[in-house]
Amino acid sequence: MIRLGLCCLFKEEPIKFRTTTAKYSGRLTTAERDKKLSELCLHNAESLLKAIRFCSSNGIGAFRVNSRILPLNTHPELGYIVKQLSAGNEIENKFRECGREASRLNIRLSFHPDQFTLLSSPDPEITRKSIMELQYQSEVAEWIGADIINIHGGGGYGDKKSALTRVGSVIDKLDSVIRKRLTLENDDRVYTPADLLPLCLRHGIPLVYDVHHHRCLPDGMSVKSVTEQALATWNREPLFHISSPKEGWGKPQPGKHHDFIDINDFPMDWRTLNITVDVEAKAKEEAVLQLQRELRAL
DNA sequence: AGCGGTCAAGTTGAT
DNA sequence: ATCAACTTGACCGCT
Numbered sequence: 001m002i003r004l005g006l007c008c009l010f011k012e013e014p015i016k017f018r019t020t021t022a023k024y025s026g027r028l029t030t031a032e033r034d035k036k037l038s039e040l041c042l043h044n045a046e047s048l049l050k051a052i053r054f055c056s057s058n059g060i061g062a063f064r065v066n067s068r069i070l071p072l073n074t075h076p077e078l079g080y081i082v083k084q085l086s087a088g089n090e091i092e093n094k095f096r097e098c099g100r101e102a103s104r105l106n107i108r109l110s111f112h113p114d115q116f117t118l119l120s121s122p123d124p125e126i127t128r129k130s131i132m133e134l135q136y137q138s139e140v141a142e143w144i145g146a147d148i149i150n151i152h153g154g155g156g157y158g159d160k161k162s163a164l165t166r167v168g169s170v171i172d173k174l175d176s177v178i179r180k181r182l183t184l185e186n187d188d189r190v191y192t193p194a195d196l197l198p199l200c201l202r203h204g205i206p207l208v209y210d211v212h213h214h215r216c217l218p219d220g221m222s223v224k225s226v227t228e229q230a231l232a233t234w235n236r237e238p239l240f241h242i243s244s245p246k247e248g249w250g251k252p253q254p255g256k257h258h259d260f261i262d263i264n265d266f267p268m269d270w271r272t273l274n275i276t277v278d279v280e281a282k283a284k285e286e287a288v289l290q291l292q293r294e295l296r297a298l
Numbered sequence: 299a300g301c302g303g304t305c306a307a308g309t310t311g312a313t
Numbered sequence: 314a315t316c317a318a319c320t321t322g323a324c325c326g327c328t
Contacts, residue, residue: 008320016323021305024325066320075306115319116307126308133307155309189310189319257320280320 002270002295003108003237005062005278006055006288013285015050018043019071025078037071037080038087044069045094048144052098056105060288062239062276063102064110067133069140074132082139095143103145108276110148110239111137111181118154119170120163127170131178138177148239149181150208153191160190164199171203183208183239192219193226200233207233210241211267212257212280223267231273238273242266242291243280259283261291263298271295 009017018040025033048065055063072078082088102109117130137149157163167184174182184200185208186193193207193214200207209230211223221229231238244258244265259282270277281287 009322019305019323021324023305064320072306078306112320114307115309118308121308123308129307157309187319282321 001272001274003061003276004288004292005064005108005110005239005276006051006060006285007064007112007278007280008066009284010051010054011282011284011286013054015047015054017047017066017069019068022072022075022078025072033078034086038085038091040071041069041082041085041091042087042094044071045091045098048098049094049101052102052105052107052109054285055107058285058289059292060285061106062108062110062278064112064278065140065144065146067111067113067137070136073136074129076129092143095140099143099145108148108237109141109144109146110150110278111141111146112150113137115152117151119151119167120154120157122157122163122166127166131170131174134178134182135175138175138181141181142177147181147236148183148208149178150183150185150239152185152187153196156190160195164191164195168199168203171205185210185241186213186217188213188216190217192217192221193230194219194221197226197229197233204235205233206230206235206238208239208241210243212241212243212245212265216245224269227267227269227273231275238275239278240270240275241278241280257282260287263291263294266291266295271298 051063082091113133117133119130121127183206184196186196196207207230209226242261244262246258257280261279261281279288279291
């Protein structure tokens with residue numbers, strides 16, 4: 001019933017994604033840089049294929065793709081178009097193979113651009129760069145058949161209402177390759193489910209409900225109520241997030257993730273739903289497998 | 299071969 | 314005013 005998802009990395013399984021830094025890459029000659037980036041992108045496509053197969057073999061139903069799957073792709077000085085890399089065609093073909101394999105094995109793929117990607121900024125330059133990032137992840141999403149690009153609301157700037165209005169107007173202008181995949185997630189500092197639900201309903205954007213963030217930043221709504229209302233925003237299999245606090249509830253830093261999920265943090269109401277739940281835990285695949293065992297044992 | 303310093307981006311809140 | 318935290322290591326370069 002429930003599809004559990006692994007986020008980006010492995011703890012024990014030897015599947016690695018590689019990256020580089022702008023500082024290092026910028027010191028290389030154009031030819032050296034092309035070679036380096038080609039190698040990294042191709043390596044990452046091959047790792048993604050392994051990740052998909054690992055998930056399938058282990059009963060893990062979803063995998064979140066790291067934002068740096070194509071390292072430095074949208075960097076202002078060092079960014080590049082994949083087709084123009086020397087290994088461009090090979091890279092794209094390998095990603096399309098990932099898509100076929102994910103489809104064959106029924107592994108759901110998603111993206112989660114990091115905190116630099118936000119649509120609420122009053123600065124148009126930040127919005128422009130964010131849209132570039134969404135565009136890049138959408139292109140890879142097209143290749144591999146990922147149906148989700150999930151982001152947070154971004155900054156509040158002391159006026160969340162105005163900020164969310166900006167988010168809405170940017171969303172309405174997005175290219176459909178982004179728009180059809182875009183989802184919004186409540187965070188643990190600024191935007192609660194109560195903040196985001198009206199926007200999600202008005203603009204037809206699904207809400208990724210992170211119950212851990214909701215517990216860190218409550219809004220008076222119950223888990224049950226948010227669950228119901230979040231489900232109603234989805235036109236496809238819903239995606240929710242789960243994690244457990246490292247120091248326990250009520251300690252200084254409830255935002256930090258524990259190695260594993262405490263089964264008591266998993267909402268009862270979710271157990272019978274037809275949903276994907278991404279497991280955000282430092283023990284990665286070990287944590288997903290443990291939660292799966294504990295859910296089955298109930 | 300091993301280890302430490304460093305890493306593109308934005309915002310918030312602790313100090 | 315500065316800086317860690319966010320999702321979290323992985324990389325390069327020095328010894």
